[in-house]
Amino acid sequence: MSDTIISVKNLTKQYSTEQAGGIKNVSFDINRGDVVAIIGESGSGKSTLLKSIYGFLKVDEGEIFFEGERIKGPDEQLIPGHKQMKMVTQDFSLNIYAKVYDNIASQLSNTDLKTKAEKTLAIMEHLRILPLQNKKVIELSGGEQQRVAIAKAMVADTKVLLLDEPFSQVDALLKNQLRADIKRVAAETGVTVILVSHDPADGLFLADQLLIVRNGELLQTGKPSEIYQNPKHIYTAQILGNAVVLSRGDAEKIGLKTFAATVVFYPEWAEINNNWSSRRFNVADVYYKGFYDELLLERNGVTVRALQLNRGAHKKNDHVQLNIGRFLEFH
Numbered sequence: 001m002s003d004t005i006i007s008v009k010n011l012t013k014q015y016s017t018e019q020a021g022g023i024k025n026v027s028f029d030i031n032r033g034d035v036v037a038i039i040g041e042s043g044s045g046k047s048t049l050l051k052s053i054y055g056f057l058k059v060d061e062g063e064i065f066f067e068g069e070r071i072k073g074p075d076e077q078l079i080p081g082h083k084q085m086k087m088v089t090q091d092f093s094l095n096i097y098a099k100v101y102d103n104i105a106s107q108l109s110n111t112d113l114k115t116k117a118e119k120t121l122a123i124m125e126h127l128r129i130l131p132l133q134n135k136k137v138i139e140l141s142g143g144e145q146q147r148v149a150i151a152k153a154m155v156a157d158t159k160v161l162l163l164d165e166p167f168s169q170v171d172a173l174l175k176n177q178l179r180a181d182i183k184r185v186a187a188e189t190g191v192t193v194i195l196v197s198h199d200p201a202d203g204l205f206l207a208d209q210l211l212i213v214r215n216g217e218l219l220q221t222g223k224p225s226e227i228y229q230n231p232k233h234i235y236t237a238q239i240l241g242n243a244v245v246l247s248r249g250d251a252e253k254i255g256l257k258t259f260a261a262t263v264v265f266y267p268e269w270a271e272i273n274n275n276w277s278s279r280r281f282n283v284a285d286v287y288y289k290g291f292y293d294e295l296l297l298e299r300n301g302v303t304v305r306a307l308q309l310n311r312g313a314h315k316k317n318d319h320v321q322l323n324i325g326r327f328l329e330f331h
């Protein structure tokens with residue numbers, strides 16, 4: 001049984017009538033306990049959507065419900081949102097001269113000391129920051145501060161946690177740890193997480209539900225694997241999987257028969273093999289990608305990309321046989 005915690009209905013927010021920007025008639029539901037990633041390029045409206053859910057922005061039309069209760073905008077109440085919904089912004093909003101423990105415990109003002117200590121230590125353990133409890137925030141790295149900010153936002157029985165670009169201040173290694181930790185903490189505590197990221201890999205790895213936004217519109221929502229395998233828009237395939245996009249004319253030049261205006265496939269759907277029924281391509285370039293090579297392949301003036309896991313198997317100016325096993329058609 002699905003249990004909706006957040007419901008967004010026909011939400012529209014425009015910053016000015018002259019300029020584009022904002023979000024247009026967006027509707028979706030979020031299930032309790034899910035990790036939801038809002039993915040889109042810069043300026044697509046991700047932060048606007050997150051701030052609207054939080055109740056921080058006065059929206060033009062539509063409504064947001066938290067467990068069926070309408071979230072009031074800043075024009076209707078002084079403190080935005082719902083007390084069980086917290087947002088971690090990119091500046092973390094921590095008292096940098098206070099200890100980690102005190103930053104987190106400060107959220108539990110009406111709680112007896114024993115319960116306060118139990119809750120604070122428990123959330124610190126979830127975020128793996130117990131050893132930092134007596135350090136001042138100013139002494140911590142960006143990644144550690146991020147964890148403290150998340151612990152602070154979660155400690156007071158938070159049901160919905162909103163994260164704005166949570167991985168922007170950490171390096172690649174830490175990012176992997178933090179992503180895994182957010183996923184684990186959500187599973188352990190049952191908190192619902194809604195995060196914004198411009199990196200689609202975050203959403204594919206982390207999310208139970210993806211929201212793909214472009215120019216303020218919600219293009220598609222669903223499970224990452226469903227959206228990846230069956231994108232409804234060319235943009236979705238491009239942003240999630242760096243898809244190859246060909247016009248009908250170009251598709252036909254490399255032997256793909258179609259009535260559609262555009263043909264789209266992910267590089268991994270194109271298989272390099274020794275099968276002479278496959279199509280012959282010239283290797284125009286080889287990009288080293290670590291554990292695989294990306295090949296730039298050319299046939300009749302059309303260039304496509306394919307992956308080669310057997311690194312070093314092909315070099316520039318080789319000829320290879322390519323079988324494009326699956327492609328999507330957009331009319």
Ligand SMILES: Nc1ncnc2c1ncn2[C@@H]1O[C@H](COP(=O)(O)OP(=O)(O)OP(=O)(O)O)[C@@H](O)[C@H]1O
Pocket residue numbers: 015016020021022040041042043044045046047048049198
């Ligand atoms: N306060 C504002 N006043 C006017 N326009 C705004 C305001 N905030 C955002 N916009 C515009 O609305 C659009 C969406 O902005 P938003 O910050 O939601 O995008 P985003 O997808 O989060 O981008 P980024 O990844 O760069 O943070 C942009 O064109 C932006 O310039």
